Amino acid sequence: MQQPRMTKTDFLGNWTSQVLKGMLPLIVLFLLKKKTLYGYEMIQEIRTVFGIDVAEGTLYPLLVRLLKEDQLSSQWVEQPSGIPRKYYSITPTGKKSLTAMQTYLPGLLSKIN
Amino acid sequence: MKPIQFTDNSCQRVYDAYMLRCKRATRILSAPDSEEVMMEINSHIFEYMSEHPASPEMKTLLDILDRLGAPEDTLRDLVADKKVKQATTTYSPLHVLQALALNIGNGFIYILLSLLVLLLITFPVLAVLKIVVPDNVGLFTGDTRGFRFGFSDHPERHHEWLGGWFIPVAVAIALLLYYTIILLFKWTRRIKQKKISLRTSLVTLLLTLGAFNGYSQKVTGDWQGKLKAGAIELRIVFHVVSAGDGYSATMDSPDESAYGIALSAATYRHDTLRLELQSLQIVYTGVLRSDSLIAGTFKQGPQSFPMTLSKQTTALLPVKRPQEPAKPYPYREEDLYFTNQRDHIDLAGTLTMPNKGTNFPAVVLITGSGPQNRDEELLGHKPFLVISDYLTRNGIAVLRFDDRGIADSKGVFSTATTLDFSYDAEAAVDYLKGRKEIDPARIGLIGHSEGGLIAPMIAARSKDVAFIVLLAGPGLRGDSIILLQESLIEKVSGMADSDLQKTDELSRGALAIAAGPGDRAQIGQALQQYFATRLPDSNGSASRIRQLTSPWMHYFLTYDPVPALEKVHCPVLAIGGDKDLQVPAAIDLAIIKNALAKAGNQHVTTQVLPGLNHLFQTAQTGSPNEYSQIEETFSPTALTLIGNWILQLKH
Numbered sequence: 001m002q003q004p005r006m007t008k009t010d011f012l013g014n015w016t017s018q019v020l021k022g023m024l025p026l027i028v029l030f031l032l033k034k035k036t037l038y039g040y041e042m043i044q045e046i047r048t049v050f051g052i053d054v055a056e057g058t059l060y061p062l063l064v065r066l067l068k069e070d071q072l073s074s075q076w077v078e079q080p081s082g083i084p085r086k087y088y089s090i091t092p093t094g095k096k097s098l099t100a101m102q103t104y105l106p107g108l109l110s111k112i113n
Numbered sequence: 114m115k116p117i118q119f120t121d122n123s124c125q126r127v128y129d130a131y132m133l134r135c136k137r138a139t140r141i142l143s144a145p146d147s148e149e150v151m152m153e154i155n156s157h158i159f160e161y162m163s164e165h166p167a168s169p170e171m172k173t174l175l176d177i178l179d180r181l182g183a184p185e186d187t188l189r190d191l192v193a194d195k196k197v198k199q200a201t202t203t204y205s206p207l208h209v210l211q212a213l214a215l216n217i218g219n220g221f222i223y224i225l226l227s228l229l230v231l232l233l234i235t236f237p238v239l240a241v242l243k244i245v246v247p248d249n250v251g252l253f254t255g256d257t258r259g260f261r262f263g264f265s266d267h268p269e270r271h272h273e274w275l276g277g278w279f280i281p282v283a284v285a286i287a288l289l290l291y292y293t294i295i296l297l298f299k300w301t302r303r304i305k306q307k308k309i310s311l312r313t314s315l316v317t318l319l320l321t322l323g324a325f326n327g328y329s330q331k332v333t334g335d336w337q338g339k340l341k342a343g344a345i346e347l348r349i350v351f352h353v354v355s356a357g358d359g360y361s362a363t364m365d366s367p368d369e370s371a372y373g374i375a376l377s378a379a380t381y382r383h384d385t386l387r388l389e390l391q392s393l394q395i396v397y398t399g400v401l402r403s404d405s406l407i408a409g410t411f412k413q414g415p416q417s418f419p420m421t422l423s424k425q426t427t428a429l430l431p432v433k434r435p436q437e438p439a440k441p442y443p444y445r446e447e448d449l450y451f452t453n454q455r456d457h458i459d460l461a462g463t464l465t466m467p468n469k470g471t472n473f474p475a476v477v478l479i480t481g482s483g484p485q486n487r488d489e490e491l492l493g494h495k496p497f498l499v500i501s502d503y504l505t506r507n508g509i510a511v512l513r514f515d516d517r518g519i520a521d522s523k524g525v526f527s528t529a530t531t532l533d534f535s536y537d538a539e540a541a542v543d544y545l546k547g548r549k550e551i552d553p554a555r556i557g558l559i560g561h562s563e564g565g566l567i568a569p570m571i572a573a574r575s576k577d578v579a580f581i582v583l584l585a586g587p588g589l590r591g592d593s594i595i596l597l598q599e600s601l602i603e604k605v606s607g608m609a610d611s612d613l614q615k616t617d618e619l620s621r622g623a624l625a626i627a628a629g630p631g632d633r634a635q636i637g638q639a640l641q642q643y644f645a646t647r648l649p650d651s652n653g654s655a656s657r658i659r660q661l662t663s664p665w666m667h668y669f670l671t672y673d674p675v676p677a678l679e680k681v682h683c684p685v686l687a688i689g690g691d692k693d694l695q696v697p698a699a700i701d702l703a704i705i706k707n708a709l710a711k712a713g714n715q716h717v718t719t720q721v722l723p724g725l726n727h728l729f730q731t732a733q734t735g736s737p738n739e740y741s742q743i744e745e746t747f748s749p750t751a752l753t754l755i756g757n758w759i760l761q762l763k764h
Contacts, residue, residue, distance in 0.1 A: 039153060040160035056157065056180050057187040076152070082115045083159045084152070 020052055024062055026105070027052075029071065029090055029098040038077075038085040039063065063088060071097055114152050117159050121170045123398050123410050127385050128158070128174060130400075135184040139192055150188065154181065171398050175382050229294050236287035239263055240280045251279050331404050332360070332381045336422035340411055349411070351388055351397070351422065353379060362388050364395075436746045437495060438502040444468055451544035453517075453524075455536050461521030462514030462541065463487055465505040466550055474555035474759060475510035475548075476582070477541040479534070481562030482669070486520040487513040489561065492741035496561065496728060503752045509759055510551055512541050530668035531563060535570045542577050555579050557683075557759065560586060562696060562727065565687075566674050573680035580716075580762055582755055583687040585696045585727050588678075588704025591669040592624045594696060601694040605734045619647055627661040628670035637662045678708035684716035685709055686758045688751065690725025692735030698722075718758060722751055 031037060031045050039060060046054050066072040071094035076084045090098070116132070119125045135154055139147040161177040162170075181187060242264065243250040253261045253271035265271060275282060333353050340347040350365040362379040365372045378389040386407055388397040397420065399409020405424035410417050445466045450459050466473055478497045480489045488495035501511035517537055518526030538558065546553045557580035560568035565586015572578040587594050600617050608616075626639045640658045660666060687705050689698025702719045709717045726732035729751045730743045 038156065038160070040157050040164075055182070057182045060153070060187075081159065081163075083117065083156055085156055085160070086153050 021058070024054065024058070025066065025071075026098070026101045028059075028062065028066065028088075029094050029101070032072065032088055032090040033095065033098060036087045036089040038087050042088070066094070070094075114148060114155055117155065117162065119170060119174070121398075121410070123385075123400065124170050124174050126400055127171070127178070127383060131178055131184070131383065135188065138184040138188040142192060150192075154184075157181065169396065171385075171387060171396075175380065175385060175387065178383050226294060226297055229290060229297070233287055233290040233294065235263075236283045236290070240283040240287075243279050243283070251275050252282075332386055332401060334424050336407060336424060338411070338420045338422040340418055340420055349420070351376075353381075353386070353388075364388070364390065433744050434494065434746055435744055436499045438498070442502070442505075444505045449544075451514075451540055453537050453540040454543075455540075456524070456533065458517050458524035458537065459522070460514050460517060460524075460537055460540065461487070462512055463501075464510065464512045464545075464548075465501050466510040467505060467508050470508075471550050472552045473508065473510040473550060474557070474579075474762070475512065475545050475551045476504065476557045476559050476759065477538055477545065478511060478513040479538045479558060479560035479564030479567050480516055481564055482665075484516055484519045484526050486515045489513075491728075494728065494730075494740070494746045496747050499746045500559070500752065500755075503747075504756055504759070507756045507760065509756065510545075512545055514541055528664050530665050531566055531672060532570070532668060534563075535567045538564075538567055539571050539575060542571070542575065546577060553577070555762070557581060559584065559755070562586070563669075565696075566672065569674060569677045569681050569685075572683055573677045578683055580684040580686075580759065581681065582758070583685065583705065584729065584751075584755075585689045585693055585698070586687060586701065586705065587674055587696050588701035588708070590673045591671065592628050595624060595670070596620055597697060597700075598695045601697065602736055605694065605736045622647070623657075623661060624670060627666060633662050633664075633667075636667070675704065675708045678705060679712045681709060681712055682714055684762055685714065685718070686755065687717070687719045688722055688754065690722050690727065690729055690732070690735070690748075692725060692732045693727040694735045695727040695737070720754070722748065722754075724748075725751065 027046060027050060028042065031042065031049065037045060039056070043054055043056065043059060046052050063072065063074075067074060067088075070091055072088050073091050074086050074088050077087050078084045117128060119128060132151070132155070135151055136147070139150050142150070158174070158177050158181070161180075162173055165173045165176075239250060248268045249265055250263065251265075251268070251273035252275045253265050253268070253273055261271070333355055336351045336353065338349050338351075340349050347366060347368045350367065351362055352365070353360055353362045360379040360381055362376045364374045364376055366374075374390065376388050377391040378387070380387045384401045386397075386399050386401060386409070389395065394412075394414045396412045397409060398412075399407035399420070399422060402408050407422040409420060409422070411420040412418075442465070445468055447464045447466075448461070449464055450461050452459050478487075478489070478500065480497070483491070485491065487497060489497040497513045501513055504511050514537070515522040516526055516534070517524030517529055538560075542556055542558070545551050545556050556577060558564075558568040558571060558578055559582040560566070561584040565583040568578075568581040568583060568586070572581050589597065596617065599620055600613060603613050603616065623640060623643060626643055627636060629636065629639075631639070637658055640661060644658065685705075687702055689696065689702055691698055698721045702721060706717065706719050722729070724731050725748050726735040726739065727737075728740055728746075729748045730740065730745045731748055732739055732743060
C-alpha cells in the first residue's frame with residue numbers, strides 16, 4: 001500500500017499550529033497586561049483578538065505553568081451565581097518577560113524579511 | 114464546590130458523570146489542589162453554559178465537555194506535574210513514589226530515577242541486615258575483585274573495615290542518594306516544561322481518537338424502545354450507523370407503520386447518544402449504560418417522556434396482533450405489588466377483575482422459561498394479556514406478574530431456579546387470598562411451559578390452590594425435554610438424518626455433563642474439555658457453556674415433574690398442541706396423566722389440541738421460527754376450553 005504523501009498544506013498547517021503554540025505564552029501575557037481574565041474569557045478573547053481557537057486542554061496546562069514560573073498570579077472571585085471565577089493577572093516578572101518577548105520577535109522577523 | 118444545576122435530568126447525569134471522572138483523575142492530588150482543579154473546570158462549564166442560553170442544554174453541555182476532552186487525558190499532565198511539585202516541596206517518600214509512578218511514562222530520565230530509588234532502598238536494608246547478621250555485612254577487602262560493600266557469604270576470607278560504623282555509613286549513603294534523586298527531579302522538571310504544551314495536545318488527540326473508535330461499535334445497531342404517552346404505547350426503533358467520522362440514524366415507528374425516517378442529526382459523545390428529527394421537533398438523548406441498554410428521554414416539542422432503549426438483534430417487522438385488547442377494557446385493571454416473603458422480593462403485577470360482582474374465581478398466570486414480563490411477552494406476542502383479557506371478560510379474576518428481576522419486579526433473574534419461581538407464584542396466591550373481591554376457595558394456577566412445572570409444585574405443597582391448568586407443561590425430565598425438542602425442531606427445519614444424529618449425540622453428552630455431579634466450576638471445566646475435543650473449530654461454545662452451567666439450567670435438567678404431580682389432588686386441566694415441538698403433547702400429557710392417576714386424582718382432564726404449537730397458536734409446522742410470523746397469539750378454541758373448564762368447577 002502506498003503511503004499518503006504529506007502535501008504542502010499539511011506541512012504549512014503543522015508549521016502554523018506549532019508557531020501559534022509557541023506564541024501562546026506571549027498572547028496570554030499580552031492579553032493579561034490589558035486586563036485580568038478568567039480561563040473561559042481568555043479563550044474567547046484569543047478567538048476575537050487573534051482569530052485562533054485554543055483548546056481548553058492546551059490553555060489550562062499553560063496557565064498552570066505560567067503560574068508556577070511566577071509570570072501570572074490568580075485569584076478566585078465570588079460570583080452572584082455561586083460559582084466563582086478564577087481570574088488571572090500578570091505579575092511584574094510577567095511584564096518584564098512580555099517586554100523582552102515583544103522586542104525579541106520583531107528582531108527575529110526583520111532578519112527573515 | 115457548588116455544582117451546576119441543570120433543568121434536564123439527563124444533562125445532570127452527564128455532568129455528574131463527567132465531574133466524577135475529573136474527581137477520579139485528580140484523586141491523587143492533595144485535597145486543596147484537587148478542589149482547585151475541579152473548581153476551575155466547573156467554572157469553565159458554567160461560563161460556557163451561561164454564554165449559550167438559547168441552544169438546547171444537552172447540545173451545549175456536550176459541546177463544552179467535548180472541548181474540555183476526556184478528564185483522564187486533559188488532566189494527566191497537570192496532575193503528574195502537580196504531584197512532582199508536591200513531592201519536591203514536602204520530601205515525603207510516598208509523594209516521591211507516586212510522582213515516579215505517574216511520570217514513568219514520560220521518559221527515560223524517570224526510568225533512571227526509578228532505578229536510583231531501588232538502589233536507595235538497598236542501603237537501609239543493609240543497615241538492618243548488619244544488626245541481624247553482623248559478621249556477613251560490612252565493607253570487605255581481600256577478595257580478588259577489590260572491595261565489596263554489602264553482603265558476603267564467606268566473611269572469614271575477607272577483612273572487614275567498618276565494624277560498628279557500617280550502619281551510620283549506610284544511612285549516610287542512603288540520604289545522599291535521596292537528595293540526589295530530589296535534585297534530579299527538579300532539574301528534569303525544568304527541562305520537561307520546555308516541551309510540555311506541544312506534547313500535551315498530541316497525547317490528548319491520540320487518546321481521544323482511540324477512545325472514540327472503541328466506543329463507536331457499541332452505539333451502532335438497532336435500538337428499540339417504547340414510548341408511553343398516557344394510554345398510548347408506541348414502539349420506536351432507532352437504527353444507528355457509522356457515517357464518516359460521526360453517525361447517522363433512521364427511525365421506525367412500527368405501530369404507526371412508519372419506517373426508515375431519516376433523522377436530521379445523530380451524535381455520540383461522552384457515552385451520550387443524541388438523535389434529532391428537526392421536522393417533527395423530536396430529540397432523543399440517552400446515556401449508554403451497557404452494550405445493550407440506553408437510558409434516556411424522548412422529547413417531542415414541549416413534551417418529554419422517559420424512554421429506555423434496548424439493542425435489537427433481529428429486525429422488527431410490522432406485525433398485527435388482532436387478539437390484543439384495546440382500551441378501555443370492560444373490566445377493572447389494577448397494577449399492584451406483592452411480596453415473596455420467603456425471599457424478600459417485591460413483585461409487580463396486574464390484577465384484572467369483572468366490573469360488577471364479588472367472590473370471583475381467580476387464577477395466577479405463571480410464565481414459561483426465560484425472562485418475561487407479566488404479559489409473557491415474546492416475539493411480539495403477549496399471550497398472558499390475551500388470556501387474562503378473555504378470562505376476565507368471562508367472570509374470572511386474573512393476576513399476572515413480571516418475573517423477578519424483570520420489568521418492575523425486584524430481585525435477580527439470572528440466579529433463580531424453577532423452584533425459586535414457584536415461591537414467587539405462591540406469593541401471588543397468598544396475595545389473592547387477602548383480596549376481598551376474590552373467593553379464597555377458588556384460586557387456581559395457570560402455568561405455561563415451565564409454568565406447567567411450577568403449578569404442580571405449588572399445588573403439591575399448598576392447600577390454597579383450588580385447581581391448576583397446565584398449558585404445554587412438561588411430564589418428562591428437563592434433559593429429556595431439551596433433547597427431544599432439539600431433534601424435533603431440527604427435523605422440521607430440514608436437517609438431514611445423519612446430521613441430526615450427530616448433533617443429538619453431541620447434545621446428549623453435553624447435557625449428561627451439565628446435569629451431572631460437581632459444582633458449577635467443575636461442570637464448566639468438564640464442558641470446556643468436552644466441546645474442545647468434539648468441536649475443535651467452533652468458537653461459540655463459551656456462550657453455550659455459560660447457558661448450560663446456569664443455576665436455572667442445572668435445576669431444570671435434573672428436575673423430574675412426576676413426584677410433584679403424584680401429590681396433586683386438586684382438579685387439573687392439562688392441554689397441549691399436537692404441533693408443539695418444544696414440549697411434545699402426546700408424550701408429556703401421557704406422563705402427566707399417569708402420575709395424577711397414581712395420586713388417585715379423579716378430576717383430571719387432558720387434551721391434545723390439533724393444529725396448535727407450543728404457544729397455542731394455529732401453526733403450520735410448529736417450529737419456533739413461525740411464532741412471530743403468526744398473527745394469532747392464542748387459539749380461541751384453547752381459550753374457550755380453559756374458561757369453560759374453570760367455570761364448571763364446583764364451588
